[in-house]
Amino acid sequence: MTARIIDGAAIAAAVRADVAHDVAAHIAIGGRRPHLSVVLVGDDPASHVYVRNKGRACEEVGMTSETIALLATTSQQKVLEVVARLNADLAVSGILVQMPLPAHIDASAVLRAIDPRKDVDGLTPTNQGLLLQGTPDLIPATPAGVLEMLRRSDIDPEGQRVVVVGRSVLVGRPLAMLLANRMPGANATVTIAHTGTRDLGAVTREADILIAAMGRPRAITAAMVKPGATVVDVGINQILDATRKSGTRLVGDVDFESVKDVAGAITPVPGGVGPMTIAMLVVSTLRAARRQEAT
Amino acid sequence: MTARIIDGAAIAAAVRADVAHDVAAHIAIGGRRPHLSVVLVGDDPASHVYVRNKGRACEEVGMTSETIALLATTSQQKVLEVVARLNADLAVSGILVQMPLPAHIDASAVLRAIDPRKDVDGLTPTNQGLLLQGTPDLIPATPAGVLEMLRRSDIDPEGQRVVVVGRSVLVGRPLAMLLANRMPGANATVTIAHTGTRDLGAVTREADILIAAMGRPRAITAAMVKPGATVVDVGINQILDATRKSGTRLVGDVDFESVKDVAGAITPVPGGVGPMTIAMLVVSTLRAARRQEAT
Numbered sequence: 319m320t321a322r323i324i325d326g327a328a329i330a331a332a333v334r335a336d337v338a339h340d341v342a343a344h345i346a347i348g349g350r351r352p353h354l355s356v357v358l359v360g361d362d363p364a365s366h367v368y369v370r371n372k373g374r375a376c377e378e379v380g381m382t383s384e385t386i387a388l389l390a391t392t393s394q395q396k397v398l399e400v401v402a403r404l405n406a407d408l409a410v411s412g413i414l415v416q417m418p419l420p421a422h423i424d425a426s427a428v429l430r431a432i433d434p435r436k437d438v439d440g441l442t443p444t445n446q447g448l449l450l451q452g453t454p455d456l457i458p459a460t461p462a463g464v465l466e467m468l469r470r471s472d473i474d475p476e477g478q479r480v481v482v483v484g485r486s487v488l489v490g491r492p493l494a495m496l497l498a499n500r501m502p503g504a505n506a507t508v509t510i511a512h513t514g515t516r517d518l519g520a521v522t523r524e525a526d527i528l529i530a531a532m533g534r535p536r537a538i539t540a541a542m543v544k545p546g547a548t549v550v551d552v553g554i555n556q557i558l559d560a561t562r563k564s565g566t567r568l569v570g571d572v573d574f575e576s577v578k579d580v581a582g583a584i585t586p587v588p589g590g591v592g593p594m595t596i597a598m599l600v601v602s603t604l605r606a607a608r609r610q611e612a613t
Numbered sequence: 614m615t616a617r618i619i620d621g622a623a624i625a626a627a628v629r630a631d632v633a634h635d636v637a638a639h640i641a642i643g644g645r646r647p648h649l650s651v652v653l654v655g656d657d658p659a660s661h662v663y664v665r666n667k668g669r670a671c672e673e674v675g676m677t678s679e680t681i682a683l684l685a686t687t688s689q690q691k692v693l694e695v696v697a698r699l700n701a702d703l704a705v706s707g708i709l710v711q712m713p714l715p716a717h718i719d720a721s722a723v724l725r726a727i728d729p730r731k732d733v734d735g736l737t738p739t740n741q742g743l744l745l746q747g748t749p750d751l752i753p754a755t756p757a758g759v760l761e762m763l764r765r766s767d768i769d770p771e772g773q774r775v776v777v778v779g780r781s782v783l784v785g786r787p788l789a790m791l792l793a794n795r796m797p798g799a800n801a802t803v804t805i806a807h808t809g810t811r812d813l814g815a816v817t818r819e820a821d822i823l824i825a826a827m828g829r830p831r832a833i834t835a836a837m838v839k840p841g842a843t844v845v846d847v848g849i850n851q852i853l854d855a856t857r858k859s860g861t862r863l864v865g866d867v868d869f870e871s872v873k874d875v876a877g878a879i880t881p882v883p884g885g886v887g888p889m890t891i892a893m894l895v896v897s898t899l900r901a902a903r904r905q906e907a908t
Binding site for chain 2: 446477500515
């Protein structure tokens with residue numbers, strides 16, 4: 319048996335098309351054009367690529383965006399002032415502070431300063447607290463993307479055993495809380511596994527839906543997967559590959575080649591969860607814009 | 614085999630004795646006497662009993678406490694003013710707003726108003742967010758009590774399979790997050806089960822440590838417990854009992870009589886988690902007092 323390949327790029331395109339439609343409808347009834355402000359401090363090359371992609375995704379769905387690029391030496395006070403100005407600006411629907419911030423800036427102080435209603439990354443204490451409490455509002459993009467991808471693939475976690483491998487702040491922990499919620503597309507029996515888990519394979523084989531998010535290249539092998547299970551690969555790891563011009567390639571946390579013969583459905587890397595993450599950012603920005611104009 | 618009975622009342626007394634010692638030491642080095650302010654709105658009889666017990670626990674360990682009792686008709690604005698005054702008062706170490714609040718008051722708005730450094734119940738968004746993120750500061754008393762009870766009983770969740778049955782805001786969800794943390798007394802492989810779980814018995818039988826927190830009298834039976842497992846009963850349910858003068862008695866979520874012959878260790882109800890909850894409130898109050906004076 320070969321698993322159904324879940325095409326994250328195609329699903330993300332469908333999400334963006336829906337958002338583009340909704341943005342046009344929002345504007346047609348007199349709403350403001352949603353606008354995302356990204357705060358980028360320093361010159362980390364990867365961050366610059368991410369931010370550019372986020373801006374492009376906004377334009378593609380008819381939103382505007384701006385990047386406020388600050389020098390690596392910018393003071394914390396100055397970053398807080400920028401956030402305060404964006405909070406107060408009615409034309410700004412969403413605020414995203416690109417991580418990581420330079421070491422001299424207290425990232426949690428900056429996150430605390432963002433108006434929770436504009437917190438499209440779902441990282442302010444208010445939104446994190448709501449997520450813990452089972453009443454999520456704006457949530458981090460990667461967990462949101464995983465849920466949306468399952469939903470659009472007609473894979474319902476309801477009543478299923480879900481095992482999340484990894485307990486990161488951005489993926490594992492929020493995903494476990496979301497999937498355990500009593501809400502459509504969730505209500506699963508969720509197990510959180512991690513580096514402290516004994517006999518990881520025995521735990522992962524219990525999963526009807528296995529989510530790999532531990533950041534270890536191809537660590538989930540065929541023997542760790544229950545036949546027919548859905549396998550979602552959140553990992554993005556760069557490994558050496560002499561056959562490529564670049565000398566490297568991207569792989570997930572799942573050993574795709576072997577696992578695809580055991581799983582019922584599987585997400586590839588690249589082209590799986592990755593594209594969903596950026597698509598969910600524009601979903602959050604639209605949601606934030608609508609909510610602010612409704613109040 | 615009969616399980617070891619974990620004596621929550623005795624462990625709670627030991628916790629209180631430690632806190633009393635630490636309070637005295639704190640004052641001896643010139644610290645302020647820790648003070649808990651409890652805000653009680655309305656005349657729910659059970660709430661009045663809880664608040665009285667909390668005040669008594671403070672006195673017992675050498676802390677002071679006050680109850681600010683407000684009429685059920687008090688406006689939200691007035692409650693927020695009281696909280697603001699307590700936030701600003703240097704003599705107040707901890708603030709606890711007794712739940713439930715009357716229906717006309719937005720409980721989450723009141724919780725949001727509490728200074729997180731004085732939030733001894735761990736219910737402000739900031740503290741809930743920290744808990745979600747795996748860097749807990751002040752945490753709700755019941756999950757704290759469960760962890761402390763295990764620690765003082767030499768039962769280490771490290772590497773164990775823990776199943777938490779129930780996903781409440783006050784117990785199941787925070788407890789799952791705490792037990793999955795990479796920290797001493799945690800680092801367990803945690804499963805969250807609930808009303809949406811299929812074949813609950815199969816899931817609970819996986820547990821080395823089973824935590825019952827679903828609020829259903831004696832729902833966990835012997836057949837659902839792995840021989841030798843530790844069973845922690847968070848439930849407090851009043852059931853009819855014609856043999857008692859009152860006509861009722863308290864039972865947990867675990868069928869104690871049958872489960873004690875299967876489990877390796879078990880907490881009774883009453884006298885298990887209940888006493889721990891109040892003991893952990895004074896732990897939190899001392900912690901809050903120390904932290905405020907350190908800064």
